[in-house]
Amino acid sequence: MSPISSGCEKTLQVGVVLPWPPFVFDGEQALTGIDVEISRLVLTHAGFCSQFVSLPSSKRGLVELEKGRVDILTAASFNQQRAQYSHFSTPYRREKMRLFWYEDAKYLTHDLASLLAQQKTIAVNNGGYYGKEFEQLSKVTNNKDLLVRVPLLKHRLYMLKAKRVDFMIDDEISGLYLISQEKIPGITLHPYVIHDNPIHFMLSKKTVTMDNVRSINAAIIDMQSNIKQIIASYTY
Template sequence: MVPRFVFQLSHILLLCIFIFPALGAPSEAVSPVCVNPLRVGYNDWPPYAWQDPQGEAQGLDVELLRAFAEHLGCEVTFINVPAKRSHQMLKSGSLDMMMGATKTAEREEYALFSAAYRDETVRLFVLDENKDKIRLTQWQDIFSQKLRLLVPISGWYGVDYEQTRQRLEQEHLLILSPDADKSVQMLTYGRADVIIGDAMAMPYIASQHQGVRLSPLKPVLDRNQIHLMLSKQTLSLSQLKQFNAAIKALRANGKIARIVYKWQQISLAQQTKTSHQFNSLSAQYADLLTFN
């Protein structure tokens, strides 16, 4: 016969097992996604990212990252830094994250890449007033028509450009510039015939910074998927998984699409405004010629 206190003791032990199942077993608690505010590097690349006069980060990628961070309950500190330096800072862990990145084998050595959160298209452009003078339907037309090509020194512009860059240099058709803003400026000065760049950023920069309108040419040189880059020094695979889950969730509920569409409309509105200003000035100039 088993004493009564033994039954009572065994009942207590069973209750402990059911009520406190974690005791004596490994913890499965999920750690916070972001213990500290994320340090996110960005450089001026409108409409994706730039620093406004008040020192605040603005733009499409900035708004998307804020949405991802909010979904995960993370705080973000944006740090404006030149593109090349930002990669060095990501390597060392001085930055936790970068936006608007194309995945490459070289970058994967020091960064984790999120799932793609938007696309990027690379095209050729001419000044709007030259759109009927320059008819380029394929990449090889640059050589057959001897068109001078302006290319910002940093960036990926597609396989056609990479494979023929040496030929462009040999035939004196390649003109490099420090950045997209300078490229547009040089184009307006007649330093080249055609400019290469991001399908949304290049017209936006031309209209907002230089007050000119660009027209796209027919060839689409490249389409890339764009990712977040996470520093391997400061962020983990677990945190990468959480950001991928946020990207998936915001794509599913339409928030990514709404933000992208908003900035597409802002870009178009800026270009339309520039076009109206240009047409107004042209009309005034024509009136002066008629009067004289």
């Protein structure tokens, strides 16, 4: 947890799931990573202090935000259910959700529905949002046992490595980064893109005002070149 800075009008509690490289790292002195650095940059520019709160899962983060026990979640995809209890900021980056697998030529042209129809098992984040297609398919009774919900990316990756599942769905940047760091050969990206969407901050309607949201949105727009530099420093 990072220390609270002095001299700010308001300190916002920012919930993050640890670890989620390269977006969130637990450093020796303070948290770091793409989303942590962008959060600090934007909130400071908007006139706020920030305190980062470690969360065990994305699902828990949504509960904490709805109850107002954290003010902000990073890396959020918009959907109507979440919008009932949170404001969404202007997007600050994009996210591609991809299928990771050990390549098998028989399934190169399959989409998500076809893979599930073939009884393929898929590790997914508990509480993650993967778009409308995934949301609809996940409600089909025959698919529920095929979607294995695991909170941490590293655990999902090692389930795939051990071939306890056939695929995992994850953010393209974080998945490729961890595969490289763990030096796991053979796992690649399936051609089918699950979801390509803008990423926002979610802000609790219980604790964050619309004036606060407008300040944060203005900071995101002002800091676009700096945000791009932060992302590039971790991915190139």
